Amino acid sequence: xxxxxxxxxxxxxxxxxxxxxxxxxxxxxxxxxxxxxxxxxxxxxxxxxxxxxxxxxxxxxxxxxxxxxxxxxxxxxxxxxxxxxxxxxxxxxxxxxxxxxxxxxxxxxxxxxxxxxxxxxxxxxxxxxxxxxxxxxxxxxxxxxxxxxxxxxxxxxxxxxxxxxxxxxxxxxxxxxxxxxxxxxxxxxxxxxxxxxxxxxxxxxxxxxxxxxxxxxxxxxxxxxxxxxxxxxxxxxxxxxxxxxxxxxxxxxxxxxxxxxxxxxxxxxxxxxxxxxxxxxxxxxxxxxxxxxxxxxxxxxxxxxxxxxxxxxxxxxxxxxxxxxxxx
Amino acid sequence: xxxxxxxxxxxxxxxxxxxxxxxxxxxxxxxxxxxxxxxxxxxxxxxxxxxxxxxxxxxxxxxxxxxxxxxxxxxxxxxxxxxxxxxxxxxxxxxxxxxxxxxxxxxxxxxxxxxxxxxxxxxxxxxxxxxxxxxxxxxxxxxxxxxxxxxxxxxxxxxxxxxxxxxxxxxxxxxxxxxxxxxxxxxxxxxxxxxxxxxxxxxxxxxxxxxxxxxxxxxxxxxxxxxxxxxxxxxxxxxxxxxxxxxxxxxxxxxxxxxxxxxxxxxxxxxxxxxxxxxxxxxxxxxxxxxxxxxxxxxxxxxxxxxxxxxxxxxxxxxxxxxxxxxx
DNA sequence: TTGAAAGCGCTAACAA
DNA sequence: TTGTTAGCGCTTTCAA
Numbered sequence: 206x207x208x209x210x211x212x213x214x215x216x217x218x219x220x221x222x223x224x225x226x227x228x229x230x231x232x233x234x235x236x237x238x239x240x241x242x243x244x245x246x247x248x249x250x251x252x253x254x255x256x257x258x259x260x261x262x263x264x265x266x267x268x269x270x271x272x273x274x275x276x277x278x279x280x281x282x283x284x285x286x287x288x289x290x291x292x293x294x295x296x297x298x299x300x301x302x303x304x305x306x307x308x309x310x311x312x313x314x315x316x317x318x319x320x321x322x323x324x325x326x327x328x329x330x331x332x333x334x335x336x337x338x339x340x341x342x343x344x345x346x347x348x349x350x351x352x353x354x355x356x357x358x359x360x361x362x363x364x365x366x367x368x369x370x371x372x373x374x375x376x377x378x379x380x381x382x383x384x385x386x387x388x389x390x391x392x393x394x395x396x397x398x399x400x401x402x403x404x405x406x407x408x409x410x411x412x413x414x415x416x417x418x419x420x421x422x423x424x425x426x427x428x429x430x431x432x433x434x435x436x437x438x439x440x441x442x443x444x445x446x447x448x449x450x451x452x453x454x455x456x457x458x459x460x461x462x463x464x465x466x467x468x469x470x471x472x473x474x475x476x477x478x479x480x481x482x483x484x485x486x487x488x489x490x491x492x493x494x495x496x497x498x499x500x501x502x503x504x505x506x507x508x509x510x511x512x513x514x515x516x517x518x519x520x521x522x523x524x525x526x527x528x529x530x531x532x533x
Numbered sequence: 534x535x536x537x538x539x540x541x542x543x544x545x546x547x548x549x550x551x552x553x554x555x556x557x558x559x560x561x562x563x564x565x566x567x568x569x570x571x572x573x574x575x576x577x578x579x580x581x582x583x584x585x586x587x588x589x590x591x592x593x594x595x596x597x598x599x600x601x602x603x604x605x606x607x608x609x610x611x612x613x614x615x616x617x618x619x620x621x622x623x624x625x626x627x628x629x630x631x632x633x634x635x636x637x638x639x640x641x642x643x644x645x646x647x648x649x650x651x652x653x654x655x656x657x658x659x660x661x662x663x664x665x666x667x668x669x670x671x672x673x674x675x676x677x678x679x680x681x682x683x684x685x686x687x688x689x690x691x692x693x694x695x696x697x698x699x700x701x702x703x704x705x706x707x708x709x710x711x712x713x714x715x716x717x718x719x720x721x722x723x724x725x726x727x728x729x730x731x732x733x734x735x736x737x738x739x740x741x742x743x744x745x746x747x748x749x750x751x752x753x754x755x756x757x758x759x760x761x762x763x764x765x766x767x768x769x770x771x772x773x774x775x776x777x778x779x780x781x782x783x784x785x786x787x788x789x790x791x792x793x794x795x796x797x798x799x800x801x802x803x804x805x806x807x808x809x810x811x812x813x814x815x816x817x818x819x820x821x822x823x824x825x826x827x828x829x830x831x832x833x834x835x836x837x838x839x840x841x842x843x844x845x846x847x848x849x850x851x852x853x854x855x856x857x858x859x860x861x
Numbered sequence: 862t863t864g865a866a867a868g869c870g871c872t873a874a875c876a877a
Numbered sequence: 878t879t880g881t882t883a884g885c886g887c888t889t890t891c892a893a
Contacts, residue, residue: 206645206647208869208870208871209870209871209872210870218879218880219879219880219881220870220871220872220880220881221872221873221879221880221881221882222878222879222880223871224871224872224873225872225878225879227871227872228872232878232879233878233879234878234879237878237879251642251645251646252646252870252871253587253646253647253869253870253871254643254646254647254648254870254871255583255586255587255590255592255646255647255648255869255870255871256587256869256870256871256872256885257870257871257872258583258587258871258885259583259584259586259587259869259870259871259885259886259887260870260871260872260873260884260885261871261872261885262583262885264583266626274608274609274611274612275605275608275609275612275808277603277605280602280603280608281602281603283602283629284602284603284629287629291636291639296626296628296639296643297626297627298594298624298625298626298627299625299626299627300624301611301612301615308619311619311624314579315582315624317534317579318579318580318581318582318583319581319582319583320582320583425808426808426809426811426812455809455812456812458812458814459812459814462814480603480753480754481754481783481809481812483754484754484783484784484786484787484809484813485812485813485814486787486790486813486814536885536886536887537886537887537888538886546863546864547863547864547865548864548865548886548887548888549863549864549865549866549888549889550862550863550864551887552887552888552889553862553863553888555887555888556888560862560863561862561863562862562863565862565863580886580887581885581886581887582886582887583885583886583887584869584885584886584887584888585886585887585888586869586887587869587870587871587885587886587887588868588869588886588887588888588889589869589887589888590869590870862893863892863893864891864892864893865890865891865892865893866889866890866891866892867888867889867890867891868887868888868889869886869887869888870885871884871885872883872884872885873882873883873884874881874882874883875880875881875882875883876879876880876881876882877878877879877880877881
């Protein structure tokens with residue numbers, strides 16, 4: 206692989222001139238430019254990012270942190286991030302933390318080391334203290350999960366409102382016994398969705414019954430299956446369920462299908478509108494988050510923040526998608 | 534952020550010595566070492582990857598190419614790759630080509646630019662000519678999709694055999710009218726799975742009927758739905774379907790559920806064993822590919838290849854997972 | 862056991 | 878308009 210000196214030599218100019226051509230500096234005569242350009246072609250030269258990055262003290266890499274690849278919710282967000290940053294000449298370093306703190310450290314060091322220019326975190330399990338520390342000296346954006354009253358800019362949806370509307374929908378269908386399948390309430394979104402759930406129940410003077418609130422240990426389908434089984438073991442069974450994630454809701458649907466062949470159907474609402482949610486039987490009523498757009502927005506915010514601009518928090522619109530799982 | 538000079542100054546040694554401590558060189562006296570180490574601690578120093586990478590002419594980044602994030606098949610493979618390379622001090626640069634050639638170029642240039650040390654491609658739509666060119670001078674491994682008789686090492690499963698076994702399973706269940714939902718046969722795996730499909734039919738003297746072979750334009754659920762609808766419009770309907778991807782099979786299941794309430798069930802077999810496949814109703818019989826293991830293997834092969842070792846192609850075992858969709 | 866110095870490939874300030 | 882040169886932060890050779 207040729208380097209800039211060889212190009213300079215071949216074109217009979219200095220390395221500075223080659224660099225100018227490479228960076229489209231306006232102060233190069235057309236004649237010189239074309240000499241350099243042919244040398245570049247002839248030697249099939251590609252400027253080294255390593256050299257450029259060191260010199261410019263940037264890597265043009267964006268670190269994207271997510272807890273797991275296996276929840277399709279993240280896939281669409283990543284699409285949005287990737288499309289946006291690529292258009293600006295950046296790339297993404299996708300990092301699954303798997304909720305393992307030692308991984309977090311690796312990634313934070315990459316940023317401190319200038320191996321990544323900024324961070325978008327979608328990981329609810331992240332060490333917020335360390336992230337805030339990082340954010341003091343490096344651009345960081347939170348996507349989806351955020352910190353209330355924190356100093357790191359975020360893009361998200363109004364989880365409380367969405368949950369409220371989802372549960373209200375169940376109530377208006379005539380359900381009075383509504384269960385909640387929640388994840389761990391150490392996560393903000395979990396607390397918010399629970400709050401929305403409770404607000405709807407209170408508004409219609411329905412009691413909040415702890416035995417109908419189940420906390421899962423994760424978001425995999427299997428956790429949803431397990432949660433629903435637990436709920437179905439109650440003496441008095443709920444007639445409807447709100448699950449804080451489509452993956453949990455789909456697991457719940459599965460459990461209902463398996464255990465309740467002859468019983469009255471149980472209405473189910475999920476959250477996220479992952480593509481699989483229209484493939485289940487029945488199809489899943491769910492809260493649609495604008496995942497792709499959320500990714501684009503997070504990326505834009507980060508790029509702006511990297512330019513030194515102040516960025517504002519953004520709350521995107523959601524939508525309740527009504528499908529068969531709440532249509533009897 | 535401190536640099537190596539500041540550490541050297543603080544510790545009262547030369548930068549060479551600091552570098553030696555950083556790299557655990559054995560020729561540093563314990564006393565000097567501890568002086569340097571405390572300087573590092575005091576200044577909270579992290580060596581810059583950018584400088585190190587330039588000097589060593591490596592980036593410790595592995596480029597992973599995939600066509601799309603939205604097929605969960607890839608998620609598990611990526612998990613395997615990531616776990617393996619992280620253990621060796623590498624990270625992955627995950628790149629969705631979206632089957633867009635201009636993106637491919639960006640990524641190939643990153644490798645040529647030394648911004649990535651090697652490539653694992655899982656993208657069937659990749660420009661194989663260019664990839665081969667790249668592979669002449671850089672480490673490249675193909676994962677899942679590969680080139681027969683090509684020179685790039687690969688890890689995959691025996692698609693033909695797996696398809697044969699899947700279809701044989703359908704035949705042994707008594708099905709004589711078996712449809713194939715295939716993707717575009719420009720992909721090797723599609724041709725191989727079709728070959729396995731045909732081998733099974735021939736072995737049992739069943740005719741191969743073109744009207745029961747449908748080629749989709751993609752692997753999304755919706756393509757499976759559409760394909761199944763087309764098949765159900767045939768005068769003579771198949772009694773069983775083999776789909777070359779779980780996503781297509783799940784779409785097919787959906788179409789069957791929607792259109793056939795009162796009809797005889799149609800048996801369905803998929804391919805990949807994605808986690809959704811046990812959440813459908815009925816659960817999906819499918820060919821399980823060892824996705825995580827495939828990812829680990831691809832990563833190991835690449836790391837070996839980067840060390841200059843010769844690597845052999847590897848064909849991993851698959852397994853037919855029989856579930857409700859072929860149990861009447 | 863340690864240090865001085867060259868150099869990885871590039872950009873940019875300054876000079877001409 | 879172009880060239881010279883310093884330097885980004887690190888590793889490594891050579892010499893002491």
